[in-house]
Amino acid sequence: MSAALLAALTATTPAAAAPPHWTIAPSAGGGSRPAAQDGRPYIYAEGAPGSVLEDKVAVTNPSAEPLTVAVRGAGAPDVRTKAKGPGAWLTFATRSVKIPARTRAEIPFTVTVPAGATPGDHPGAIVASGGGRTSGISVHLRVSGPTLSALTVEHVRVEGGDRIAYEVVNRGNTTLTPRLAVRADGLFGGVLDKGPRTLPVELPPGRRVRLTEPWHGAPALDAVDVKVTVTAGGGAGDSATATARFVPWGPLGGALAVLAGGAFAAYASVRRRRRKGPGPGTGNPRSAP
Structure with a gap:
């Protein structure tokens, strides 16, 4: 999932009081890749079409009050097959969890890769809401099979x-x-x-x-x-x-206007002379009687 979309999902909802500073993160003990020393920055899962992958997220409530958090999957539809995206492939052990004060709760979930899923990358997210705010985790899902970069x-x-x-x-x-x-x-x-x-x-x-x-x-x-x-x-x-x-239309337009003005003045002068007719002493002389 793009950073812009994830940022939109994690926007804080206005509230009268400051929300508890709970956090959600990939569980250190889950996933198909070992956790780094500072934890996993996102969920990564890889499997063949038809496989079921397991992982879990951890929600930490450091406040002095209990907290109820709801979780769901999110992600854009697969534009290549017009199928539902990876957000619909996530199934949580519970959709809502009540976390006591100063406690961390882990929520298991599975990723069921459809049998007809297209090989390649399928970005999604896990979105959690509670205490007047929303936060999310990127899900990087790769379906096994031939890949094409184009x-x-x-x-x-x-x-x-x-x-x-x-x-x-x-x-x-x-x-x-x-x-x-x-x-x-x-x-x-x-x-x-x-x-x-x-x-x-x-x-x-x-x-x-x-x-x-x-x-x-x-x-x-x-x-x-x-x-x-x-x-x-x-x-x-x-x-x-x-x-x-x-084209510098400003200077060029001024130059064309000057040229057009000069041409018009010359044309008007010729027209005036033609209207006045021949002057005295011009024309064909007559024979004397």
């Missing part, structure tokens, strides 16, 4: 003359952390060259994200071809291009 870059365009917008789509079945490179060539050579750098985004399978890259010092007058290249682990990569024209 992505595409789409809808590249220059916006406002100072930024490059584009979209990245994860077309594979593994979570990707993309790297970006941008190059732009004008009529007289290169005008922008940004080497590869890691983007601050984690892209789950099937997810699309719209991003922008600032362009400081863009040309004032030029026709430019912009190329956006995005790569990721597993050999994933794609490029897309767009054409942009930079």
Whole structure:
């Protein structure tokens, strides 16, 4: 689950009094990976389609009052198969637990991987609510089987003359952390060259994200071809291009106005002369009698 979604889930609900500072974390004794010295930062589970995986979370109540906490699974649907996401694959031993003061309670749960689950990464979360606040833990679930790393870059365009917008789509079945490179060539050579750098985004399978890259010092007058290249682990990569024209309409508009004004004045002068007709002493002379 993305950091933004997890942050939204863990937002504190306004209350008249400060909520108890309870915490939820992966249990040190559970999971399919050994716990680090400072505990596990998230739940990791891996299994084949049809398997049932076991783990548990620990809720700690350090306050002087009992606390009731409810837990549930969360996660986006699998956009590749239109099936319910891993949030629906979680089953808890109890959906609500009452924790005495200054006590920690562990809640076992299972992850039942559907028989038809697509191999690859399936992000989700465990969300706990109680005492006027909500908190959550990321669940990193990987279904065994062939994996594919693939992505595409789409809808590249220059916006406002100072930024490059584009979209990245994860077309594979593994979570990707993309790297970006941008190059732009004008009529007289290169005008922008940004080497590869890691983007601050984690892209789950099937997810699309719209991003922008600032362009400081863009040309004032030029026709430019912009190329956006995005790569990721597993050999994933794609490029897309767009054409942009930079025209200084302010100064150019003033110059065109001056030229247009001069042309109009000359045209008006010619029209006036034609209306007055030939002056004295002009025209064909007559023969004397």
